[in-house]
Amino acid sequence: MPQSDALARLWPASAVRVRAGDLELRWIDDDLLVELSELAGRGIHDPDMMPFQRPWSRGSADEVARSVLAYQWGIRNRISPTAFVLELAVVEAGTPVGVQGLTAEDWPALRNVTTGSWLGRAHQGRGIGTRMRMLALHLAFEGLDAQEAMSGAFADNGASNAVSERVGYDRDGAFHVAREGVAVPHNRYVMSRERWESVRSDHARRLGGDVELHGIAGLRAQLEPTSADAGGPQH
Numbered sequence: 548m549p550q551s552d553a554l555a556r557l558w559p560a561s562a563v564r565v566r567a568g569d570l571e572l573r574w575i576d577d578d579l580l581v582e583l584s585e586l587a588g589r590g591i592h593d594p595d596m597m598p599f600q601r602p603w604s605r606g607s608a609d610e611v612a613r614s615v616l617a618y619q620w621g622i623r624n625r626i627s628p629t630a631f632v633l634e635l636a637v638v639e640a641g642t643p644v645g646v647q648g649l650t651a652e653d654w655p656a657l658r659n660v661t662t663g664s665w666l667g668r669a670h671q672g673r674g675i676g677t678r679m680r681m682l683a684l685h686l687a688f689e690g691l692d693a694q695e696a697m698s699g700a701f702a703d704n705g706a707s708n709a710v711s712e713r714v715g716y717d718r719d720g721a722f723h724v725a726r727e728g729v730a731v732p733h734n735r736y737v738m739s740r741e742r743w744e745s746v747r748s749d750h751a752r753r754l755g756g757d758v759e760l761h762g763i764a765g766l767r768a769q770l771e772p773t774s775a776d777a778g779g780p781q782h
């Protein structure tokens with residue numbers, strides 16, 4: 548049995564794929580992770596801006612790459628019935644171009660996902676950020692039966708705010724977040740399930756057709772409580 552088949556059986560989230568046309572979200576295996584880390588090392592934004600609350604994207608190329616490796620290795624096992632962090636590679640026509648993440652806490656009660664993302668600079672400004680958010684929302688609402696999706700961006704991050712507006716979120720207020728020692732306005736966005744129902748056909752049109760979901764039954768099963776959750780061994 549190929550190793551990927553065994554991994555998909557043991558860790559179903561590893562088989563998740565979301566695709567429309569030449570754009571795909573997929574589990575970040577170690578080969579993809581090295582490519583994505585080096586991509587991040589080549590730069591994600593101008594040095595005079597900072598899109599992230601924790602400034603992990605500052606430093607030498609190798610420091611930034613190492614930070615991506617450490618983060619991704621650190622969260623890879625965080626898929627559980629109560630909460631998950633699902634970080635997916637964004638692959639355009641076979642080339643890894645960035646990361647699209649979906650996180651959830653108190654998932655069974657809230658069914659609320661929060662998204663976060665980045666693209667290598669060479670891949671920005673061509674509509675990929677908009678399309679990958681649409682794929683993430685499709686995975687959340689159609690694949691996982693989410694009831695609500697949230698996102699947020701510093702007010703000075705034009706592209707990220709534009710993506711949230713473009714895909715149809717509602718504004719959900721603003722507050723200040725400390726960024727590199729300074730209080731900076733940060734916008735919040737929310738998309739209800741009702742809102743999703745009203746925008747998804749527009750998304751499908753903009754994605755150029757149907758969104759294909761793979762590996763979702765396995766992921767959903769991995770998010771179901773098991774007997775281990777009722778008192779199995781603690782690692």
Ligand SMILES: CC(C)(COP(=O)(O)OP(=O)(O)OC[C@H]1O[C@@H](n2cnc3c(N)ncnc32)[C@H](O)[C@@H]1OP(=O)(O)O)[C@@H](O)C(=O)NCCC(=O)NCCS
Pocket residue numbers: 591592598599663664665666667670671672673674675676677678699700701704705706707709710713
């Ligand atoms: C945010 C990000 C994922 C968006 O992806 P992208 O592929 O660059 O965005 P798109 O090409 O889909 O453009 C989205 C919209 O932003 C607009 N836009 C781009 N740069 C902008 C700017 N500086 N100010 C205002 N709008 C801007 C585009 O015109 C487009 O709007 P339109 O569809 O109405 O034309 C990407 O730019 C990125 O990775 N940035 C650095 C990391 C980051 O900010 N991550 C998010 C943290 S919250």
